[in-house]
Structure formats: structure tokens, C-alpha cells
Amino acid sequence: MAFKRLTIAATLLAIAPLATAVHAADYSQPQPCYDPALIAAGRAPPGAFPCYVPPPPMVIEEFSSWYLRGDIGFTNQQLGNLTNIQDRGFDVTNVGLAFDASPLFGIGIGYNFNEWLRFDLTGEYRSSANFHGSQIITSPGGTITDEYYARKKEWLFLLNGYVDLGTWQGFTPFVGAGVGFSHNTIASFQDICTPCPGGGVAFADDTSKWNFAWALHAGLAYKVTKNFTVELAYRYVNLGNAESGDIYTYLGTNNIVNPMNFEKLTSHDIKLGMRFNFDGMSFSRPAQYYAPPPQQYYAPPPVYAPAPVYAPPSYGPPLRSRG
Numbered sequence: 001m002a003f004k005r006l007t008i009a010a011t012l013l014a015i016a017p018l019a020t021a022v023h024a025a026d027y028s029q030p031q032p033c034y035d036p037a038l039i040a041a042g043r044a045p046p047g048a049f050p051c052y053v054p055p056p057p058m059v060i061e062e063f064s065s066w067y068l069r070g071d072i073g074f075t076n077q078q079l080g081n082l083t084n085i086q087d088r089g090f091d092v093t094n095v096g097l098a099f100d101a102s103p104l105f106g107i108g109i110g111y112n113f114n115e116w117l118r119f120d121l122t123g124e125y126r127s128s129a130n131f132h133g134s135q136i137i138t139s140p141g142g143t144i145t146d147e148y149y150a151r152k153k154e155w156l157f158l159l160n161g162y163v164d165l166g167t168w169q170g171f172t173p174f175v176g177a178g179v180g181f182s183h184n185t186i187a188s189f190q191d192i193c194t195p196c197p198g199g200g201v202a203f204a205d206d207t208s209k210w211n212f213a214w215a216l217h218a219g220l221a222y223k224v225t226k227n228f229t230v231e232l233a234y235r236y237v238n239l240g241n242a243e244s245g246d247i248y249t250y251l252g253t254n255n256i257v258n259p260m261n262f263e264k265l266t267s268h269d270i271k272l273g274m275r276f277n278f279d280g281m282s283f284s285r286p287a288q289y290y291a292p293p294p295q296q297y298y299a300p301p302p303v304y305a306p307a308p309v310y311a312p313p314s315y316g317p318p319l320r321s322r323g
Helices: 002-025 036-040
Strands: 058-064 066-075 077-083 091-099 102-112 117-139 142-164 171-194 201-204 207-225 228-243 247-249 261-277 280-286
Touching (some): 077 091, 102 261, 117 171, 142 207, 171 228, 171 261, 207 261
Antiparallel strands (some): 058 280, 077 261, 091 117, 142 171, 171 207, 201 247, 228 261
16 A cells, blocks of 8 residues: 555656646747838738837927027118209219218027027117218209218117028028118218308208118027027118208308208128027927937746646555565
């Protein structure tokens, strides 16, 4: 009887490893993954699953929504026409009517609507530009020459919009337009007439006038730091009209209201500007890739060893040696 129990125990112990191996075979083995493009083209085996490809990371582009700006530059102004009521009906020839260059100084506040569109409101002082030139006036009574001298200055206020055309190595070309108002002043006007009966010198008081103004911009900006940008820009600006005070002779004679009219004032300006960002925010967009990212694979699920199989307990008294 004892021998029979020993035989049964030995048989169970011999079968236990085989049962473990059969149980482990029930677990699925890791399967290879395939490129999604191969699966979509039908070139992968049936039931193939795609490899995991991580999504492209986001590029964080920081820029400021609000900014302050300052500008300095020079004006190059032109005059469309110079008229006076007393010259109507006469033959008038303009000779060398022009303004000297003058400096300009501006400040403003702006807002970046997004990464390519921005707006700003600017105020600008355009300092005195000397005016000089002459007119040859032919009338039935003869021909006279008027030589003119004056100074012109203005305050210019514009609401501007700009389109940034892309950034390369920190450089950003841009174009824009603006509308607003110009406060034009004609000062120190003097008219020397040769030959003129009753005195050859006349003067006019300083006079200012508000006008509608508009501008076109083009330039190149460079981002020095995240919060500081410099720009070099060209601007064409139409300043409207201006006029002198009523003209009177050196003797104080003034028989008719006859201010000198400066018509179609324009300027080609060159400006150096600086922009200071002070309200940072971030803007995100997908990155652009020139090579596919490396593929990453799913790790297969772990294979756990089955619980050990124990031999059933024997019944009856324990085995004893008879030796």
C-alpha cells in the first residue's frame, strides 16, 4: 500500500511541469506592428495593427499683445501748388518751390492682434521745415517776381494697421496703411516782390489748420529680444493743405483778405522705430517637420507564470521506513 502511494505522488510530480507549460502556452505572444501606410495600402498581413506614432509637438511662439513704440526720422516734403486770390486770371509760373528736410519724433501704443496683424495709434511732431521758392506772375500790367520764405511744421496723428509678411532669421518685412489728422502750421511767411508798386515786402501772421491725413508704410523689422524690436521703414504721407495768415505789406496795408494757400502737401519719410512689448502671451501652432519622426512600438503585455500545481495530500498514515 505504501508503495502504491509513492507511485501516485511521483506521477503527479512528473505531470506538474507539463501542465505549467500547457497553461503558459495559453497566453498570446507579442505580435509585430506595421507602418500605418503599409496597412492602408493593403501590404500588411491580415489582422496587423499599426505602430504607435506620437503626435508632433507644439511650437510655442511667445509675443506680446500690447506694445509701446518710439520713432525718429526725417521728412522729404513736397508742395502740389501755391495759390493766392489776387493771382486769379494771371499767368503764374512756379520756380523752385520746395521744403528743406526736417526731423520728426513720434510715440505710440499698439496691439498685436495675432502673429501677422497688428495695429497702433501714433502721435508725431514734425519740426520746422524751411520753405523757399518763387513765382513769376504775368498780368496785363506787366510781369513781377515774388520770392517766398516761410516755415512749416505739423502734428500728425494716425491709426495704423500693418501686415507682417513672415519672419526669416529674425527679420520681418511688413506693409501697412494709416488714416488720421494733421495739424499744419505756416509761420514766418514773407513775400518779396520785384518790382511792386507801393512796397516790395509783405508778411503774414502764423496760422494753423487741421486736415485729414493718410499714409502708406513699408519696412523691415528685426526682433532683437523677445520684448524688443527695431524697424527701418519708409512712409508716404498726405498731409492735406495749409495756409498762411492774411498777407499785409511792410507798411501794414491790407486791402483784401488774401492768405497764401499751400495745397497738396505730401512727404516721403524715412523712420527708425523701436517697439517694446510689455504684456506677454503665447501662441501655439503645430511644428513643421522635414523628416518623419522615429516610430515607437507598443510593449507586449507581460506574461505571468501560472500558479504552481500542488500534489493532493495523501491519506492514511505517513510512510515509514521498514528498514
